[in-house]
Amino acid sequence: MIASLVQLAYVVGTVLFVLSLAWMSDPKSARRGVTAGVAGMALAILATWIQPTVVNHLWIIVPIALGVAVGVPLSRVPITAVPQRTALSHAFGGLAAGLVGTAKYYLWVGEGPENLTKFRVGAIVLEVILGFLTFTGSLMAAGKLQGLRWIPQRPVTYPLQNATNLVLLAFAAVLGVLLVLSPTAPLAAWAFPVIIALALAFGVLLIIPIGGADMPTVISILNSYAGLSAVAMGFVLDNKLLITAGALDGSSGLILSIIMCKAMNRSFTNVLFGAFGQVQAAATTGEAKAYKEETIEGAAQAMEQASLVVIVPGYGMAVAQAQHKIRELAGELKKRGVAVKFAIHPVAGRMPGHMNVLLAEADVPYTDLVEMDDVNSDMPQCDVCLVVGANDVVNPAARHDKSTPIYGMPIIDADKAKMVFAIKRGKAPGFAGIDNELYFQDKTFMLFGDAKNVIGDLVKQFTGGGMH
């Protein structure tokens, strides 16, 4: 009886999870999606909890209470910290999968070796490898995103890096196969912990050569791994709800990674195994060219006279927390009859959709946020393009310069606008270490300074009575 109820609850849970994601197709229905997700999860938890084998209720209540105590503050982080929170939760997801896999393995070794079928052991090995590599990999990613001092920000590369990583992974795979073939053989006693250790190490090594610009892809891939480790857990526990929910997460991560890779014209393997850092040395050899600067007054005047202003935000906007000032600027321009659009490149920022969330937080209506492909056809009609802390995503070199690491990456055609203002903190090259051709065009003028201050000054031009 209970067993059927449990299964029924799991089926309903699956339906709710699928609906939850389906409702994310539109901002208007998206919040309903969260409700469906919460309902599905609550149902799954209750259905599992009432099973007769669950007897130690205190052992469930205490971790849940602790999880709530940590989870609530984690959900209140500033929006700028969302990428690292996301990475951290991938880490937690991986950890949970890895630990459950480990627990099940030792439980069966101790109490029921007959349960260790080849299929199950294979699934456990997969679960543990995916889980633990996601754990350390995501922790590293979170640390990089948070800018922790003891985690190197720049890609770390060394000779034979990929070979080392592959050998480690292959070793873990070989041990895994041995375990599958003879789960209880004497070698199993040390093989299992060694697999865990290798997975933990592999996660770290996988992430250290990856730079900030590749973070959106890496976060997506880790998202996928976290989902797949839940699938593997479903295989181990013979639980189809775990399999479906994990598969939904896995496919979501997969699609996001594909979108991110396409938006950078790179392949998975290239992101994971071809660190940006290697090209850096070659790319920074260019001679220092001269920037043309523009005054705040001049820039404000040009924008006021424009009929279409396109703002291209990048990670620099997030760093400078300039999104609120940008919304004010857009508001002032709109008051004066200027059309304002925001051009969002898929990989702008440090995670998929990063810019959209920041601007939405600043009350920019989402109807003003335009995707790269849609905005590019408007760029020739754009009178003023304002680039705020974006660099590589507007670098025309991506179209023709085969020597740059960003060659072939689709870009926002800022260079086709009639006039470009670029806000830049300093005169150093951008994250990928490449000079931006856009900045040296005849029609490009630089506004040097912190993005928030520069835009604040622009806003003052409109509100402070300096102009009419």
Next chain:
Amino acid sequence: MSAMRATEGTSETEARALVPGTSARADEHGTAPLDYWSMLFVFVLATFIGLGVIRRVSRLLHTPLMSLTNAISAIAVVGAILVAGGDYPLAIRVLGAIALFASVTNIVSGFLITDRMLKMFKDPRQGAKK
């Protein structure tokens, strides 16, 4: 359709494997063979459903999407509850409890922050449209 059929067809096997802490009672039932194939079916079909559904998610919402799927993939909570709450040796339960803590953290923070972000997406024409 075929997903449903697969689920029904194996519910018995699944229930048997789920209910007991498996090992002790497996003998009473005879060792139930795991239905790998139906699990694989479910996985493949769920992946395709996932791909179809996620492809339609608005690009505006990719960040909330990721935190939502984060929360959903914390379904690992199911495994964690079974391990932490079962009548198992202490060390096993400790592993389960840590996993449970990690999953619940993800569930709580994932859903809350998704909702918080979604609240921010405003459509100025909403009133006019509906």
